[in-house]
Each structure stands twice: as structure tokens, then as C-alpha cells.
Amino acid sequence: MSAENKKSAFARIWNFLISIKLTIALLILLSAVCVIGTLIPQNEAPMRYLQLYSKSTYNLFSALGFFDLFHTWWFIALISLFTLNLIACSINRLPRIWRLMFHGATILDDGLLQGLALVKKFNLKKFTPQHEEQIITAIGNYLKKPSLIKNAGEWHFFSESGRYTRLGFYLTHLGLVIIIVGAIAGLLGFQGYMQIVEGQTSNVIQMKKSNAIKKLDFGVRCDKFEVSYYEGSQRPKDYKSVLTIIEDNKEVLQKTIEVNDPLIYRGIFFYQSTYGAAPDGSGSARIRLTQKDGGGKHELEVKVGSTASIPGTPFAIRANEFLADFSLGADGKAFSRSEQLNNPALNLTVLKDGTENFTTWVFARYPDFHGKGDRPFDIQLLNFEPTYFTGLQVTRDPGVWIVWLGCALLVVGTFVAFFTSHRRIWLRIEEKEGEFKAVLGGSTNKNHAAFAREFETLFKNLKS
Template sequence: MGIQGNNKKGKKGNLIKKLKDFLTSLKLTIFLMIILALTSIAGTIIPQNALPDQYLRYYSLTTYQTLKALGFLDVYHSWWFILLLSFLCLNLLVCSLKSFPRIWKIITQPNPILNEEQIKALPYLITIKKDFSLDEIKERIIEILKKHFGPPRETFLNGTFHLFAEKSRFSRLGVFITHASVIIILAGGLIGSIFGFEGNVNIVEGQSIDRILIPGSHLVKELGFEVRCDEFEVTYYPNGIPKEYQSTLTILEDGKKVLTKTIEVNHPLKYKGYVFYQSSYGTAPDQGGELILEVKKRGSKDPGRQFKVEVGNSFLLPEAGLLVKVNRFFTDFVMDEKGKAANRSLELKNPAAELLILKDGKIHNRIWVFQRYPHFHGSKELDYQFFIQGFKGKEYTGLQVTKDPGVWLVWTGCI
């Protein structure tokens, strides 16, 4: 029984030693840092926390689902990224705890006398043979040590003089200070990954919001205050490419204005730990807008007539006795899985309008008009053709909203 008990203790001791050696391994440190670097690169290349339709523009459905399942669409909040950070923190902490007592003893209890083995182990060792007296050599060495290190400590033992001098004793703690800084930074990153979040919100010009949507989930985050978009502006290059876009935002608390700031890309608004970044913009079709339609008589060479009408409103063709209602408008028309009309995106990529043709108060025809396919008409019975010439919808500003409670810890570690 005694032998069996000793074997169990021995196995347990070996297991603890192996675990300790594993956690203090330099190879583990290098491996973790390489993996973290690679995953961070992936998190930079792959857009994070975007909407599904944005991913499906660049990836196939299978690729999108695979990236989502592996956590590459939200790398910095994935369980495996948090686990990697935790392991690196633990690795640095255990290494520091293992080495610190020995280094602290060297600092606080220096040994002025070295034995033969310690002398041979020194990295810089020179033996000089000169015909000088012992006192003369001693004085010269003391003079050199004073110049470069300070007054040495003298010890005479067994007929041998020992001179000990040192400089920057506490510099040995530099590695522990570095480790502590890295651990603090990693701890801040862990806090941000676990308790922080990123969300998106679109605000139509003149409107306000008090909550945001967390991408990749159905979670809605209450802000506790309102954010209003007072003005949104886009400037363009001569070739029509957007040059810059900016939003004027106002923070409201209990209906009272607290803060107003104009933000643009890389110049966010910060309030109560939340950071609002300018990320996108577009036209909100569900907020209405003005559709410009050209109407021509089928087969006629005469120029058509233009009508400007709000979505949901109607205009009259008096010569035909027809009332035309713009029933619905889609900025990027597509048929969904159920065969119903839907918006693929909020960009004007495939504008389409559903028109109701009424006669004597009753629906006479229902047709679709596509700006990209102007000669497509759902009904050949009409004597008129309709063409979309433009759409002026209400613009929205797209904001990325983040909150990272660990960021102050990261900055502390950087100090």
C-alpha cells in the first residue's frame, strides 16, 4: 500500500512538472504569438460584423457559412481567440512567477564571492598575467571599477582578494515590467472581447435612434440616450466617385441636447464609452422619396412627359383618364426565396417601381418598371410606356458603434 501511494504521488508530481514546463515553454510563447498574429491578419482582411448581404457580394453562400461557423466574421469576440489570449497571459504570468524569486534574490542579496564554477560560467572572462605586485594590481582594478561601476565591495578570503561592483542593479526587472505590460494589454483585450461589442445602425437625416443592432445575432442594444443625424453630406470627385462623407450628430439626454459633433471616416464621436464611426451611407427606400418617371405613348415618336411623384402618391394622365400610383419602390430589386419582391441592398443597383394603373377608381393594371431594363413592361395592353429617370430618396448615414471597457487597461499597459 505504501509503495502504491508513493507511485501515485510520483505520477502526480511528474504531471505537475510537465504542466509547469509546458506553461513556461518559450516554444509555447512563440507558437501563440504566431497564431495570434495570423488570426489578427485574417480579422483585418475579412470584414468584421458586416451584414449578411455584404458578405454574399464577395463570397459564396458555402464560404460565408464556413467563415461564420469558424468565427472569422467576428474574430476578436470568438471563443478561440479569447482562449489564445488567455493562454498567452497564463504563459507570461507563469514564466514571470518562476523566474522572479531568483532574480529578486540576486538583486537584494548579491553574492560578492564567486566559486571556481561560477567564474568559469561567466560570459566575459579574461585572464591577464602581469609582473605587478598584488597591491598595485588591486589598486588599478579598483580604479577601473570605480570609473565604470562605482566603489567595489572588497572581500579577503583564503588568501584571495574578491572585488565586487555592479551598476543598474534593478535593470534586471526590465523583463518583468515588459511581461507585466503585455499581460495588462492582453487582459484589456480579454475584457474588451468578453464584455465589449460592435454594432451597426443607419440613421436617416433628421431622425434619431436610441438602440443599435449587434451583427450576427438578433440582439438589440439599448444606448440609454438618443443619437440624431442633423445633416449628412457627400462630396464627389469629378469622375463621380465619392470623395468624402460626413455626418453631423447630436447626443440627446431626456430630449435635451448634450453634444453635437461632425464626424467623418477616422474621426468618430465618443460619448459614455461608446464610439460612433462613420462607416457607410445610402438611400432609405422605406422612408419614401421622389421618383422621376417619363411617360410615352406606345409607338409615338413624340417626346415623353416627366412626372415627379412621391412613393405612395399618384399622378394623372388626363388624356387617357388614368390615375397612376407609385405603389412600391425598390433600390436593388430581387425576387426572394418565396418569389416575392425584395431589396437585395439599399444601393441604387437595380431600381424598380411597382405602378398601379387605376381607371374609374379601380385597378386596371399592375406593372413593374425597371431602370436598367427600360423596355421591359409587365403589360402590353397599355397604350403608355413608363421609364424611370431617377430617384431622390432620403439619405441615411451608416454608423459603426463600438464599446470596449478594456481599452483603458490597454492604454495603461502601453505606458
């Protein structure tokens, strides 16, 4: 391929990248994609999608990547092309912006005069060094102290302010590019879930999207979990965990976390997400036993898996199993539907002289349920303090600080681009046949109405 053909091919690619039509098309496509990503739930389980869509629709959406849309190759390709378009357009405009900032005209000649929207002409009866200082002061009060170039019979004043405000849209573009780079960098991170029983240590994360297991090279210990409830209900008011980071058998960091107040270690965020009763059903129960023969009432505290004697009787009671959300399966076996305390139940065995007398379930929400049969006690579950697990959402996003930097630049750039302007004033004074003819010109790239009012005021001051 000849050098001319190579140049022609590069020119075609460049013209494609700087095309406004390309920008508009990409913005429309990206907006449509974001709408799709909003309407279709993202990263749900397949069964959830099959409840919402038919099998054929599910297969189509799955093939197109609509269920994890913002991580598909084609979405990343669209974002990358938009980034290139943004960079190319910015570079293409740079020479013109550079000339306006650093090589703009400082002398008001006739060519420049024809291109100005704001022009005023007036005559001065005389022009002395004192008048020169007065003009410099007057213009300086509106913009900055003007420069002065003297030629034979001519005085050229020039003042400007806000030269660098022309870079505002570059800051905006740079902020967008950095945000996109940060979002792509975030793909190198991960998001998952940890479940740690109070008093135990874990380094195992279940990944959110694939349910794969990831192991950290340090451990997280749940030293304590606390939950408080609204008065008179089982609705949680607040819950928090005391976490300790264990690395190389040393405690390196400890923090009490709550919702939206995570522990952060080595760029990994540990958020308080959920909680529940430990799957092993461990905990401590307080029960009340009422003897049917009128022998009185007994309140005992017993831990799951242990036995406690009933004072003054040949009986003892053993706590076998605790279920946080009791239910019966089709086979008649008890199980817990969830790890939340929706229907707490405790399985107890009463022993007499070391021999099993009867076994029953007692329910915190149904204290008057005592089971069937001729039994020596009615039993009530007064309270149960389970051993809790804390559920942690674990996130590592290496692009998060990059995104924050981009957002800061975007805000600053937007402010500069919309609320500041590059304003310029020229004044030419010529001496002709004993008279001094003055021409005042002004220009701004934004907020023309406000500048026009200031320009009119300056004209009146200079004329007087």
C-alpha cells in the first residue's frame, strides 16, 4: 500500500471517529441499552427469568446477554467506541481552541472588526497620558488590566479574562473518559457473599454471578453480632457485626460494621447485608415447665445439645434441635424454610431417671401448644437466643476511585463550561487630522446578553 493510500485510509478512519453523526448514533444506542438494562432485571437466577418470560424469550435474551447486559462484549465495544469518538473529537478541536487561547489577535484591525458582534465607535476631543491611564483603569475594572501597543498615531488596548475556561469541555470529556475507564477497570473486581457464624472465622466467598467459591488470603472473624428489634415486634431495628481481619495469624484490623458502614481492607469492602440463626441450630433457650400434678412451675435455661435437671423432680430436659423457621415437609420431617426467625421452634426431650419420657416441639409464637398425650409437663418456649451468623456482601472494585476522580472532573468541567466564559475587549484609538477616533470591540464565547450589558456600560464610561 502506497503512502498516499495509507494516508487516505487513515483520513477515512479519522473522519469516521470525529463524526457528530457517530456521536449521536452511539448516544442513541447506549441510551436504548440502558433502558433495556433497567427494564430487564440483571443477574437474577434462571428460575426467576423463566417466571417472567417464556422459554424462547429467555433463550433469546440469554444469547444476547440481556441478563448481564453491562458486562457483555458488545456493550464494552460500544463504550470503547464512544470513548474513542470523544477523544478524537476533543483532539480535532484542540488546534482551534489553542489558537484562541494563546494566539488570538491583540490588535483590532479591520478584518477582526468585521467579525465582532459588539462594536462601538466614538470620538475623543483629546488623548493625553492621563487619559491613557484612565482607559487602562476603566477596562481593568471590567476584565483585567489591558495590554497596550503603540504604533505611529495609534494606541491598541487589549484585555481578556477566562482564557482557560475554553478548556471546560475538555475537563468534561476527560471526566467521562476516566469514568468509563474506571467502569471497565471494575470488571477486574468481584462481588460475592460471606456467611460467618458468630465466633468463627472464614475466608470463603460465594461469588454472586456464578456461585463459584473464591478464597481470600486472609480470614474474617465475626467476634460478635447484635440485633435490636422495634418494641413489641420481631421487625429488626438495627443489626451490626464486630469483625476482625486475621492475616498471618495476627489481628490486623477490627471494626463494628452496620448497613452502609463497611469494613474496608486491601481495597475489599465488607458490607453488612443480612443475618440469621446459625445453620447448626446452636443457641440458648429459656423454657417454662408447668407440672400437671400441681407441683409448680420451673424456669430453666438450656443450651441446644445439652441437658438440664428439673429441680425437685426425677426429670431432666434435653434441647435437641432448634429451627428458626419451622415447617413440615411432605415426608413429615421438620425443616427450616429459612434462616430468619419467622417461626422459631425448639425440639425437647423430657427424661425421667435417665430414660426418655417424651419428645415434643415447642413454639415461641404458639405458647399454648403443648402437643398430645398424657405428659407430666406443659412446656413453653419463653425465649431463644440463637447463635447468629452475619451475612456480608463482599465487593472489590478497583475502578471505584477512578470513577470518583472522573465524577469530580465532570462536575468541575460542567461548571466551567456552563458558568464561565472567555471575554475579550479591544480598543483602538487613532489620531487623524487632530482628532482621536476610537473603536471599541468585544467578544465572548458564552453568556452574550450579560456581556453585552457590561460592554454598553464600559462604552459609556470611556466615551465620557
